[in-house]
Amino acid sequence: MNVLGWxxxxxxxxxxxxxxxxxxxxxxxxxxxxxxxxxxxxxQVSWFDAGFNFIPVAPAQQLTPTDLTDxxxxxxxxxxxxxxxxxxxxxxxxxxxxxxxxxxxQGRAWLQARKAQQDxxxxxxxxxxxxxxxxxxxxxxxxxxxxxxSSAILVPRNAAxxxxxxxxxxxxxxxxxxxxxxxxxxxxxxxxxxQNGLGTA
Amino acid sequence: xxxxxEMATPDEVMGSSDTxxxxxxxxxLRHGVVIRGELWLTVADVDLVFLGLDLLLAAPDKIxxxxxx
Numbered sequence: 001m002n003v004l005g006w007x008x009x010x011x012x013x014x015x016x017x018x019x020x021x022x023x024x025x026x027x028x029x030x031x032x033x034x035x036x037x038x039x040x041x042x043x044q045v046s047w048f049d050a051g052f053n054f055i056p057v058a059p060a061q062q063l064t065p066t067d068l069t070d071x072x073x074x075x076x077x078x079x080x081x082x083x084x085x086x087x088x089x090x091x092x093x094x095x096x097x098x099x100x101x102x103x104x105x106q107g108r109a110w111l112q113a114r115k116a117q118q119d120x121x122x123x124x125x126x127x128x129x130x131x132x133x134x135x136x137x138x139x140x141x142x143x144x145x146x147x148x149x150s151s152a153i154l155v156p157r158n159a160a161x162x163x164x165x166x167x168x169x170x171x172x173x174x175x176x177x178x179x180x181x182x183x184x185x186x187x188x189x190x191x192x193x194x195q196n197g198l199g200t201a
Numbered sequence: 202x203x204x205x206x207e208m209a210t211p212d213e214v215m216g217s218s219d220t221x222x223x224x225x226x227x228x229x230l231r232h233g234v235v236i237r238g239e240l241w242l243t244v245a246d247v248d249l250v251f252l253g254l255d256l257l258l259a260a261p262d263k264i265x266x267x268x269x270x
């Protein structure tokens with residue numbers, strides 16, 4: 001069995017195996033049907049879409065029930081639960097509308113292209129920071145790189161549609177130094193907002 | 202210059218081969234609660250590296266947000 005999350009609710013997904021430990025219910029799924037990180041993420045998404053609230057384990061980690069015997073690890077779940085219970089997250093990414101061609105391979109041309117790329121990435125980060133600030137919601141620090149900037153915002157489940165509209169309104173008003181695309185995906189389980197409790201990667 | 206808005210559901214993202222959306226999924230796989238330092242690093246749905254170490258491996262800007270690598 002793999003642990004995909006914890007919940008403080010009494011209701012658990014019908015295809016999850018509840019494992020009670022330390023005052024919490026760990027949500028387990030059969031190992032043979034959750035072998036890859038992508039499958040584990042897909043199962044977490046299906047539980048979340050079905051309305052279940054839980055603290056998600058990083059899908060990249062294969063966590064077994066025997067790993068839960070360290071009660072000290074569960075000490076901060078209460079704090080995390082208070083912060084993210086009833087919430088999901090939107091992932092936001094800003095990228096150029098048209099991808100650049102291949103970078104020059106050497107010399108001055110490479111340096112100039114690299115500088116232009118870094119300037120562009122900084123512009124994307126600034127733009128994304130403006131959007132996130134305008135939403136006035138808890139957000140992860142903006143990550144910058146590989147032609148794009150990304151961040152995540154924590155959104156109450158019942159405010160998802162309202163937040164989509166707010167993002168659209170802010171995006172419409174922003175002036176950009178180049179043609180860019182803002183990709184908004186979600187609502188995801190709040191994977192990026194578990195850092196107040198246990199460790200995060 | 203303009204900003205184009207694209208909205209996608211988790212199902213659309215997970216089924217997409219668009220590099221930007223693949224990046225979203227790969228980012229999500231590494232987030233969430235981690236008890237042991239045991240991660241599969243994946244790119245585009247391909248498991249590449251397994252880390253069984255009790256260490257945190259991350260980019261400098263992720264460990265200390267705001268620091269330029």
